Amino acid sequence: MSDKKVRVRFAPSPTGGLHLGGVRTVLFNYLFAKKHNGDFILRIEDTDQNRYVEGAEQYILDCLQWCGLNPDESPVAGGPFAPYRQSERKAIYREYAEKLVRQGHAYYAFDTPEELEKNRKEIPNFQYGQVYRDGLRNSLSLKEHEVNELLDAQTPHVIRVKMPADERVSFNDMIRGYVSFETNQVDDKVLLKADGMPTYHLAVVVDDYLMKISHALRGEEWLPSAPVHLLLWDYLGWKADMPQWAHLPLILKPDGHGKLSKRDGARLGFPVYAMNWFDAKTGELTPGFRELGFLPEAFLNLLATLGWNDGTGREIFTLDELVDKFSIDRVSKAGAKFDFEKAKWFNAEWIKKLKAESLKLKVKTILEEKGISIADDNYLLKVIEQVKDRCVLLTDFYLQAGYFFEQPKEYDINAVKPKWTDAKTEFFNNLINTLNSAESWQSAELETVFKALAEEKAIKAGEVLLPFRVMLVGGKFGPHVFDIAELLGKKETISRIIKAMAAFGS
RNA sequence: GGCCCGUUCGUCUAGGGGUUAGGACGUUAGAUUUUCAUUCUAGAAACAGGGGUUCGAUUCCCCUACGGGCUACCA
Numbered sequence: 001m002s003d004k005k006v007r008v009r010f011a012p013s014p015t016g017g018l019h020l021g022g023v024r025t026v027l028f029n030y031l032f033a034k035k036h037n038g039d040f041i042l043r044i045e046d047t048d049q050n051r052y053v054e055g056a057e058q059y060i061l062d063c064l065q066w067c068g069l070n071p072d073e074s075p076v077a078g079g080p081f082a083p084y085r086q087s088e089r090k091a092i093y094r095e096y097a098e099k100l101v102r103q104g105h106a107y108y109a110f111d112t113p114e115e116l117e118k119n120r121k122e123i124p125n126f127q128y129g130q131v132y133r134d135g136l137r138n139s140l141s142l143k144e145h146e147v148n149e150l151l152d153a154q155t156p157h158v159i160r161v162k163m164p165a166d167e168r169v170s171f172n173d174m175i176r177g178y179v180s181f182e183t184n185q186v187d188d189k190v191l192l193k194a195d196g197m198p199t200y201h202l203a204v205v206v207d208d209y210l211m212k213i214s215h216a217l218r219g220e221e222w223l224p225s226a227p228v229h230l231l232l233w234d235y236l237g238w239k240a241d242m243p244q245w246a247h248l249p250l251i252l253k254p255d256g257h258g259k260l261s262k263r264d265g266a267r268l269g270f271p272v273y274a275m276n277w278f279d280a281k282t283g284e285l286t287p288g289f290r291e292l293g294f295l296p297e298a299f300l301n302l303l304a305t306l307g308w309n310d311g312t313g314r315e316i317f318t319l320d321e322l323v324d325k326f327s328i329d330r331v332s333k334a335g336a337k338f339d340f341e342k343a344k345w346f347n348a349e350w351i352k353k354l355k356a357e358s359l360k361l362k363v364k365t366i367l368e369e370k371g372i373s374i375a376d377d378n379y380l381l382k383v384i385e386q387v388k389d390r391c392v393l394l395t396d397f398y399l400q401a402g403y404f405f406e407q408p409k410e411y412d413i414n415a416v417k418p419k420w421t422d423a424k425t426e427f428f429n430n431l432i433n434t435l436n437s438a439e440s441w442q443s444a445e446l447e448t449v450f451k452a453l454a455e456e457k458a459i460k461a462g463e464v465l466l467p468f469r470v471m472l473v474g475g476k477f478g479p480h481v482f483d484i485a486e487l488l489g490k491k492e493t494i495s496r497i498i499k500a501m502a503a504f505g506s
Numbered sequence: 507g508g509c510c511c512g513u514u515c516g517u518c519u520a521g522g523g524g525u526u527a528g529g530a531c532g533u534u535a536g537a538u539u540u541u542c543a544u545u546c547u548a549g550a551a552a553c554a555g556g557g558g559u560u561c562g563a564u565u566c567c568c569c570u571a572c573g574g575g576c577u578a579c580c581a
Contacts, residue, residue: 011581012581013580013581015580015581045580045581047580047581048579048580048581050580051580051581109579113578113579116578116579120578124507125507125508125577127508127577156579157579158579160579176511176512179510179511180510181509181510182509185508185509185510185577186509186577187577189578190578190579192579193579194579195579197579199578199579199580199581200580200581204581219575220510220511220512220574220575220576221574221575221576221581222575222576222581223510223511223575223576224509224510224511224575224576224577225576226510247511249511249512250574250575252573252574254517257573257574258573258574258575259574259575305518305519305530306518307518307519309518309519309520311520311521312520312529313519313520313528313529313530314529315518315529315530315531332518332519333511333512333513334511334512334513334573334574335511335512335573335574335575336517336518336519337517337518338517338518339516339517339518339531339532341517341531341532342517342518342530342531342532343531344531345530345531345532346531348544352544387543389543389544389545390542390543390544391543392543400542400543415541460540461540462540463540465540465541466540466541469541469542470541473541475541475542476541476542477541477542477543478541478542478543479541479542479543480539480541481540481541
């Protein structure tokens with residue numbers, strides 16, 4: 001690593017929710033920056049007015065905050081290179097685009113979208129570049145006075161980069177190694193749109209330069225446009241300051257093939273966004289990992305190990321540990337299919353790993369959303385400790401912990417009824433009395449008392465254990481019954497037995 | 507179609523000229539838990555194909571196949 005300060009950026013466009021691939025790109029940028037004591041910058045690419053969605057910027061900020069990947073500089077945090085919203089930097093881009101035109105590396109193009117559309121339809125393999133640019137309406141093909149007239153008349157136009165002929169552009173990708181392109185194959189990308197907004201190609205170069213970005217980590221889908229960016233860095237005279245590139249492998253659909261997309265979530269039954277995203281334009285709600293019950297620690301962890309590993313076989317890492325272990329040369333080249341089962345495993349591991357105290361707030365929220373009010377935080381802590389090993393998602397706490405706070409609304413009758421006998425009725429009636437007179441209320445003692453009574457009534461403990469569980473819990477699940485009874489307390493336990501007896505219809 | 511990138515169990519991956527090709531998820535079987543889950547043990551499961559180079563190739567090279575990405579006044 002050179003002694004130049006490491007500065008990386010993530011530049012999402014506020015056109016929708018934050019995708020899995022997006023979060024992973026942020027994460028890798030963040031890890032890389034922090035690993036080298038550098039800065040992580042958030043820039044907003046809000047230059048596409050057609051696709052811009054109100055609220056998306058805030059949503060992205062919220063996602064990053066949920067994940068704990070807070071930027072050092074951003075439209076909100078501010079910073080020395082403000083503004084960080086590209087729409088607010090419009091004038092800057094125009095200046096550089098015009099400079100490129102003056103240098104002869106870019107030109108004005110007056111073709112309308114309709115004309116271009118027609119060409120694409122009629123000419124096979126049409127591309128605005130080497131082969132066809134002379135036949136189109138631009139400042140390269142038109143006479144100077146014609147161009148000036150068009151410009152004076154405020155004719156809508158774009159600025160396109162002029163790709164050179166017969167050159168080979170190459171660079172060394174931090175992940176892929178040597179990559180090279182033939183300039184003849186690359187088209188003259190639009191740099192500045194007719195509305196004066198820059199395209200990604202111009203903006204990324206100008207902003208990365210101005211914001212002193214040292215390393216650019218982005219998705220592999222950007223690889224084909226890398227030569228455009230490389231050339232721009234060169235033409236603008238900034239070659240020496242060009243960041244080092246890294247193109248991250250894509251996250252693919254778990255079935256079939258292709259890049260994971262928003263639609264896949266609904267189709268395959270798992271989220272593809274970090275958090276719920278409500279699109280105000282379409283009125284559509286796309287579910288997120290957070291609301292499904294994922295811990296941010298697990299979410300980050302699973303994303304980090306999708307395409308990266310530390311070489312030891314270890315899979316569970318905290319964010320700090322990831323920062324410590326991260327190394328760009330251990331990022332794999334091949335795309336990874338997303339596996340929701342493994343994602344859930346990560347979450348289960350994290351729920352087990354985290355202390356009840358760390359889970360408390362989130363569990364409390366989930367229970368309260370289900371209408372369960374929590375009066376005693378200490379009690380909640382004990383409950384969480386009891387059940388957290390059996391939860392895969394945070395939302396599982398409703399099923400696994402809910403009965404500690406309210407009596408079962410219904411019982412798994414089928415588990416009890418067929419084997420119910422008068423002897424059992426008698427047993428439980430006796431049990432109520434026994435428990436009523438119990439002096440202490442400890443799990444182990446309750447178990448002793450319970451079993452002694454069973455023996456006295458000549459009933460196998462196993463015969464009444466399950467009914468007892470169903471009385472307290474409502475179903476055939478949960479921790480050790482007597483631990484549950486202990487937590488529930490004397491009064492509540494007895495009350496549940498009485499209530500259930502009635503429900504069992506005995 | 508063109509260009510670019512990629513290819514180890516079903517999935518995520520480790521490895522790397524000579525290995526019983528390792529781990530994890532999932533799966534199967536068993537143990538423990540008088541429920542369920544956890545936990546534990548064991549099992550099945552992979553180097554895309556063809557040519558080189560080499561004493562030896564899954565590993566290096568080439569070709570093919572397959573997969574993916576890009577090919578917008580979207581990012």
